Amino acid sequence: MASFSNKNGVIITLDLIDIINANKQYLSDLDGLIGDGDHGINMSKGFSKAKKLIDETQDNLSSSLKILGTILIDEIGGSMGPIYGSMFLAFARNSKKHELIDEKVFSEMINNGLEKIVSLGEAKVGDKTLVDTITPAVRAFDEVIAKGESFATALEMMKIAAEKGRDSTKDMVAKKGRASRLGERSKGVLDTGAVSCCLILTSISESMNKML
Amino acid sequence: MASFSNKNGVIITLDLIDIINANKQYLSDLDGLIGDGDHGINMSKGFSKAKKLIDETQDNLSSSLKILGTILIDEIGGSMGPIYGSMFLAFARNSKKHELIDEKVFSEMINNGLEKIVSLGEAKVGDKTLVDTITPAVRAFDEVIAKGESFATALEMMKIAAEKGRDSTKDMVAKKGRASRLGERSKGVLDTGAVSCCLILTSISESMNKML
Amino acid sequence: MQRIINEPQNIVDDMIKGFSKAHSQTISTTSNPRVLKYSRAPVRGKVGIVTGGGSGHKPAFIGYIGKNLCDAVAIGEIFSSPPAKAFFHAFKAADSGKGVACLYGNYAGDNMNVKMAIEMAEDEGIEVKTVIANDDVPSAPKDQINKRRGVAGEVLMWKVGGAKATMGGSLDDVITIAQKAIDNTRSVGVGTDPCTIPEVGHPNFTIEEGKMEVGIGHHGEPGIKVVPLQTADELAQTMLDVILPDIPFNSGDEVVVLLSGLGATPVMELYILYSKVAEILNEKGINVYRSYVGDYFTSLEMGGVTLTLMKLDSELKECIDMPCESMGLTQL
Amino acid sequence: MQRIINEPQNIVDDMIKGFSKAHSQTISTTSNPRVLKYSRAPVRGKVGIVTGGGSGHKPAFIGYIGKNLCDAVAIGEIFSSPPAKAFFHAFKAADSGKGVACLYGNYAGDNMNVKMAIEMAEDEGIEVKTVIANDDVPSAPKDQINKRRGVAGEVLMWKVGGAKATMGGSLDDVITIAQKAIDNTRSVGVGTDPCTIPEVGHPNFTIEEGKMEVGIGHHGEPGIKVVPLQTADELAQTMLDVILPDIPFNSGDEVVVLLSGLGATPVMELYILYSKVAEILNEKGINVYRSYVGDYFTSLEMGGVTLTLMKLDSELKECIDMPCESMGLTQL
Numbered sequence A, B: 001m002a003s004f005s006n007k008n009g010v011i012i013t014l015d016l017i018d019i020i021n022a023n024k025q026y027l028s029d030l031d032g033l034i035g036d037g038d039h040g041i042n043m044s045k046g047f048s049k050a051k052k053l054i055d056e057t058q059d060n061l062s063s064s065l066k067i068l069g070t071i072l073i074d075e076i077g078g079s080m081g082p083i084y085g086s087m088f089l090a091f092a093r094n095s096k097k098h099e100l101i102d103e104k105v106f107s108e109m110i111n112n113g114l115e116k117i118v119s120l121g122e123a124k125v126g127d128k129t130l131v132d133t134i135t136p137a138v139r140a141f142d143e144v145i146a147k148g149e150s151f152a153t154a155l156e157m158m159k160i161a162a163e164k165g166r167d168s169t170k171d172m173v174a175k176k177g178r179a180s181r182l183g184e185r186s187k188g189v190l191d192t193g194a195v196s197c198c199l200i201l202t203s204i205s206e207s208m209n210k211m212l
Numbered sequence C, D: 001m002q003r004i005i006n007e008p009q010n011i012v013d014d015m016i017k018g019f020s021k022a023h024s025q026t027i028s029t030t031s032n033p034r035v036l037k038y039s040r041a042p043v044r045g046k047v048g049i050v051t052g053g054g055s056g057h058k059p060a061f062i063g064y065i066g067k068n069l070c071d072a073v074a075i076g077e078i079f080s081s082p083p084a085k086a087f088f089h090a091f092k093a094a095d096s097g098k099g100v101a102c103l104y105g106n107y108a109g110d111n112m113n114v115k116m117a118i119e120m121a122e123d124e125g126i127e128v129k130t131v132i133a134n135d136d137v138p139s140a141p142k143d144q145i146n147k148r149r150g151v152a153g154e155v156l157m158w159k160v161g162g163a164k165a166t167m168g169g170s171l172d173d174v175i176t177i178a179q180k181a182i183d184n185t186r187s188v189g190v191g192t193d194p195c196t197i198p199e200v201g202h203p204n205f206t207i208e209e210g211k212m213e214v215g216i217g218h219h220g221e222p223g224i225k226v227v228p229l230q231t232a233d234e235l236a237q238t239m240l241d242v243i244l245p246d247i248p249f250n251s252g253d254e255v256v257v258l259l260s261g262l263g264a265t266p267v268m269e270l271y272i273l274y275s276k277v278a279e280i281l282n283e284k285g286i287n288v289y290r291s292y293v294g295d296y297f298t299s300l301e302m303g304g305v306t307l308t309l310m311k312l313d314s315e316l317k318e319c320i321d322m323p324c325e326s327m328g329l330t331q332l
């Protein structure tokens, strides 16, 4: 079974932080179309803070994810603080006992992350949220692994499913979050959270694939 | 001595009211240049109210001037309420005992009007106010009469002096009123009060001349 | 709109600094920079009252910290829910051992952060119960009343809950009456000009010149209709038509009226509007027991107003009448 | 800026109607529609406190009618002095036989109308004395201090004068301390966005984007300089530089700080500014005895702020500390 060491995995967290920071303006502008225009700003605040702390400690993947999740929950607020915070904490919790991260560990990480998001935000697939990105991504990963494919292939397919999921939000009518107040007017635009979630999952997929 | 009857003089007051109302927008726009843009509006409010009352009573010149002056003082406020109010009350007070208005009566009217304005507002010639219109106008009237000219000629010369006085405010730096805060920046524009005062004196001159 | 600020990303911290300096007699900072508390909190033997929410709604939320009102407040970024940790720290700052009533507004972020904060509080043995304000009628139909947002009606909920706590009510007493307060409260907002989140730098919604948005939310959330700008008299009718049938309010009812500006609308205009609101209520036989007109719950420099009505009974009246003291509301 | 009004020419009347309905417990109308009074006025054995001025400055002027503040107010059109008759009727409404202190701001119209009103009062045997607020430093150099306008410092003058009257002071006592209050008070305004007289329909002055006007008056009167928009921290310094040297305020002085928004500026920003004002005063050894931050004296929807400082002595402190109750200022 392919795997990479938890110890070397800090870069995975740092990469996804960089991606989010690089897309700060884009995510805010997108949020501006049917939300309140602060998604990139909100995210970037927490992610930048976490980056500093992670740079200082440079421990392992699990601890870096825990730092990121904790900062989001403790200091960021909004909807993204608890949602992404819980997700990253779930990632951390499910990996911390493992020196090596393989497809089984990773599957537990993302499944538990998805669970936390859903139990907290109560969004379903089709509600036009980041749940539309992460749900098919997690399912795709598990299905590909179940078919006996490699960790690397499963990560690749997860990424593609996330992108598809993200794109599926375009024609949806928002049922959760700020955009839900727009009703039909929320159609025709990607959901910002779905986009940022796709950026995160894509980054994770690519960073991990480099390490396998 | 030429004269006209106080009884028939109501039209003089009605005429000047019409002139002010007709110039409401112009006076406000002019005030907007170096003041706060409400001169025409302020004036027109009081003048219109007075017009209604005068139309109902239709007594004589003095009583109509008293109505106008009283309404300005009682209900209009601002600077124009007391200034023009006092002026019209002075006109009324100095004419009311006379059945016939001749140049002597009229001179008393306008001299007392000027006095009241100055004692109240403490503006001097050169301060860029309506005092720059009425002061030379009153002087011109008296001088022309002193030279033995007719009431009609004196009224005509009063009008010309008022116009000159009004125009003299253009290059003045305002010393009184709102525009005085502008200092040098108040130059180059006519003073609105000087303009409205000229409209009033011109109207009086012309209306009276028709009755002589 | 030009702002008097330093760095846009420090707005909330800078505001908190100024606020705690200006009200140093009654407001204390806490170890969490995003939590302010009443200087006497936790008040011995009293249920703690906590609220929290995004910034940009002055006087809400911190302006209602004070005597017989809120004990501690969790402070979020502009228009963004405070972190769970801030709510948790606010609970700690307010709890005297009698438990904490967390009285807040129905927004996804606040719901999630409060939920997590309550878990943290449970771990430390602090009992927290919540009332979630949902007074904003246009934000969802009546059969989905739980989806409605909380807006200016929250002020009345704090007033009532705070009074009950001071009267010595138990946590359940406070929760029960705060819930009754909000159940008896209906609001509607109308927007005439948009506002700008400072860090975003441009309005994220527009209201055309000559139009107004009926049912707009406290963050510019779209309303139920965009119509030509009405006169104050027409607007009073439009707003009452939205809220009166919803409970409904009937002839013989006694009500509190709260008419709050959204920010830039001069208070003069609120009184012009209030005049017609009072007239219509009077015609309908609805008795105005008390009214509040002013900027009680704003949305940065948004133009417009929120009209809130609360139907009273004798218990609510007693709570509304209780004196209180805070930056946002002082009543003798 | 879109307005919530009916006919623009009826704004003031409509506002008065709404105001007197909303505050019917404490405010009474009088036979003059442009005069409102404290419902208990004339208060027996107390000197009457009267003020008046143009409308558009909410809470000023009528918002300061109330317990231990003003007894009656003469109400003008937007930004325009009330008629002489209104001042006169306000004197009548306030006079209990002990005389009336007319505490108003230094504007040409108000000076003339008050002058005429005093003549009317003399004819009826009502004794009226005046204090003319001239706290606005930038409106004239110090050697022409009598030419300066009155701005937000008037609120402190009313507070002090009202308190002294309640303490049983004679007319001369009230006049003396109100004069002392204003002599010890200095203000400066800064404008960031213009406002519009509703009947005029467009702003009669402009403030360029990216600029601010230091020393602007409460009706948009031009200030002393137009400079690039400053940060809140810089602005605090700029404003204090204008007022501190004028009395001057020195180390060891105790002061009241009043920081008022001009209308559209969110109160959040006032607190950001206040934070630095307090810091600078602290550095200079000037002790803030009490501070008021909020919309105390506005100019329709103008953007910007007025900073007012009043130097205290024990007599002024006693007056500032006295409780009071009004729409604009309630203090326990």
Ligand SMILES: Nc1ncnc2c1ncn2[C@@H]1O[C@H](COP(=O)(O)OP(=O)(O)O)[C@@H](O)[C@H]1O
Pocket: A031, A035, A036, A037, A038, A039, A040, A042, A043, A078, A079, A080, A083, A117, A120, A121, A122, A123, A128, A129, A130, A131, A176, A177, A178, A191, A192, A193, A194, C080, C081, C108, C109
């Ligand atoms: N209940 C929910 N569950 C999952 N995701 C949600 C939920 N509500 C909102 N979101 C996500 O949050 C995103 C908006 O995030 P952000 O702009 O940071 O917060 P806010 O809406 O508070 O300004 C949406 O695009 C959506 O994907």
Ligand SMILES: Nc1ncnc2c1ncn2[C@@H]1O[C@H](COP(=O)(O)OP(=O)(O)O)[C@@H](O)[C@H]1O
Pocket: B031, B035, B036, B037, B038, B039, B040, B042, B043, B078, B079, B080, B083, B117, B120, B121, B122, B123, B128, B129, B130, B131, B176, B177, B178, B191, B192, B193, B194, D080, D081, D108, D109
């Ligand atoms: N002290 C004064 N004496 C005489 N006229 C004055 C004085 N102050 C102002 N005025 C006149 O008043 C005019 C402005 O009137 P108006 O616009 O109605 O009042 P306001 O300035 O209060 O808005 C000025 O143009 C000036 O002629």
Ligand SMILES: [Mg+2]
Pocket: A031, A035, A036, A037, A038, A039, A178
């Ligand atoms: Mg957003």
Ligand SMILES: [Mg+2]
Pocket: B031, B035, B036, B037, B038, B039, B178
């Ligand atoms: Mg004018």
Ligand SMILES: [Mg+2]
Pocket: A036, A038, A078, C078, C079, C080
């Ligand atoms: Mg947001």
Ligand SMILES: [Mg+2]
Pocket: B036, B038, B078, D078, D079, D080
């Ligand atoms: Mg004016």
